[in-house]
Amino acid sequence: MKWWLAPLLLAGGSLQVASGAYLHVKAWIAQELLRKAWEQSLAGDAQVKPWPWADTWPVARLRMPERDVDLIVLSGMTGRTLAFGPGHLQGSALPGRPGNSVIGGHRDTHFRFLHDLVINDRFTVELAGGDSRW
Numbered sequence: 001m002k003w004w005l006a007p008l009l010l011a012g013g014s015l016q017v018a019s020g021a022y023l024h025v026k027a028w029i030a031q032e033l034l035r036k037a038w039e040q041s042l043a044g045d046a047q048v049k050p051w052p053w054a055d056t057w058p059v060a061r062l063r064m065p066e067r068d069v070d071l072i073v074l075s076g077m078t079g080r081t082l083a084f085g086p087g088h089l090q091g092s093a094l095p096g097r098p099g100n101s102v103i104g105g106h107r108d109t110h111f112r113f114l115h116d117l118v119i120n121d122r123f124t125v126e127l128a129g130g131d132s133r134w
Contacts, residue, residue: 030084034058034072041128047075056081059088060095061126062103067113069123077104086110096125 030050037050038058047057060073073095077087086105093099105111 027084031072034074034085038072046128050084056084056087059128060103062086062095063124063126064113064121067116067121069113071105071110073103082106094127096127096131 033050037048038061040048041058049057055078056074056076058072059075062071062073063069072085074081074085074087075090077089081087082105086103088095089102089104092102095101095103107114
């Protein structure tokens with residue numbers, strides 16, 4: 001066996017582990033930044049971007065404590081937006097307002113819990129003004 005093969009395999013494996021860890025750390029940091037932006041929205045600031053280059057901002061918060069669900073709903077439904085959380089379809093009613101509100105998300109990440117819902121399960125929708133609706 002060549003002497004350089006073991007270090008090469010070790011380096012390749014380390015890169016794979018680091019890449020996987022990077023995604024989890026990035027997702028955790030994004031959720032913290034989204035929560036801070038949501039808190040600023042509750043304080044009265046409008047369209048608070050969670051990071052300077054973001055093209056989205058929090059519009060609502062979906063909660064269902066009995067299912068350990070606490071999601072910040074973002075404005076828009078682009079692929080970049082849905083990578084960080086559920087998105088609100090622009091042009092539909094804002095969550096908690098009269099009319100049909102469309103909120104979408106990936107069923108294998110943020111909306112995975114929908115598979116376990118039963119009749120009469122309820123969400124709390126918290127709006128930027130501080131109102132909560134069932």
